[in-house]
Amino acid sequence: MVEFLASNSLARILVLATLFALIVGVAMLLMGAISRRAVVKSDLRTLVEARGPSGTAGLRKRQDDAWSRLVDRIERAGLTLEDTKSDRLRDKLVAAGYDSPAAPRVYTLIRLVLVIALPTAYVGLSLLGGAELSFFKLYLFGSIAALVGLYAPALWLRAKADRRTEAIINGFPDSLDLMLVCVEAGLGLEAALDRVGREMASSHPLISKLLTTVTLQLRAGASRETALRKMAAAARVEEISSFATLLIQSDKLGTSIAQTLRVYSAEMRERRRMRAEEKAHRIPVLISIPLVTCMLPVMIGVLMLPAAIRVVRQLLPAMGGE
Structure with missing residues (x-):
């Protein structure tokens, strides 16, 4: 058989083509199985997120x-x-x-x-x-x-931790606006927290988790002050701590929660706008670093190289001749 394959070129081509077809078929089967597994995992992840x-x-x-x-x-x-x-x-x-x-x-x-x-x-x-x-x-x-x-x-x-803090800070003004709408529509604070936590499960999952945890603690019998302070301790964000303290004081003093949420929401949005402006003002300083590092040596070389060549060609030979 080996001698026949060695002497017949057509048989060798047929054997190689068969091997190539087998390898391609096995590779396609493996790729199909892997793709089906990826689709199943994606579907399971979608179901988990939908829940x-x-x-x-x-x-x-x-x-x-x-x-x-x-x-x-x-x-x-x-x-x-x-x-x-x-x-x-x-x-x-x-x-x-x-x-x-x-x-x-x-x-x-x-x-x-x-x-x-x-x-x-x-x-x-x-x-x-x-x-x-x-x-x-x-x-x-x-x-x-x-x-x-x-x-x-x-x-x-x-x-x-920095990314988590940034995500909470950027999404918290939106949750305050939704909470303000719920409170002005007649819902209590606990119902507003529950509603906002369920609504923000997809857009801001970190804030949704914090608000849902507060709601579960309130339903389990914890006081409003205790639940809010635990939320601030879990978030480890200054804005959340200030929000919890503000709600606790409003609850103790009997002031309007809707007015408190409206004022604090406006303040949070102003802080977010100031942080964006601060980052925008830092851009020229950050751009100057690669400019000085990369472009300045090239510019100095381009400006000084003709003078250096002229010194080497004319001034040094003249000084040597003297």
Whole structure:
């Protein structure tokens, strides 16, 4: 058979075409299965989002339970994941949106894994690439990889907290306007919070979660002051804290909640406009940095190069001749 294929070019072409067709068919089947799986995952994600905060909370609760079981198994094996500054770490995690009780231990576990995995990956890739590993290279690059694994989660956590704070601040004036409409339509504060929380589940999910949590606490029997202060503590945003304090004072003094919401909403929008103007005024300063770094050396070179060439060609030979 092998000799026949070696001597007959047509048979070789037919065999190669058959192999090519088989490979293409298998690849198409795999791509179809992967695409169907992606469609199913997208449909499931759409269903979860359509169910609102309850569906998203249920999915997140299952994920938190899985992480909790993982860290519990690791701690039962003898490795302690408690941080020495657990209170400050928990505050940072809550500010970033991770309010699970197991979040500090999971964070410590991730940092520990990265500190070990990144230097190990560097050594493995160097050995596979055939590079020679001296003690100095191993110490230097291994230390750099370990430092990256130690501090990268903290930087990522800070960036996530900043994005969460910005999202809450940008969406909170809209929720105040909706709340004002609900209150002026005759709804009470609890009903207004519930309605606004359900309406903003898609546009501003973070604010929707805060308002829904307040509503559930009020229905569970907590006082209005306690629920609002817990909302401010969970948000870790100055505007939310001021809003909670304002509602508490209005409730104690008996002033109109609608008037309070109208004044505070206007103030929040004015603050957002001032922040936008501040960012706009910073643009010329930020643009000057790449201009000075990239364009100024080129301009200096273009202006000075003809003079330098003339000095080299005429002035230096004349000085040498004297």
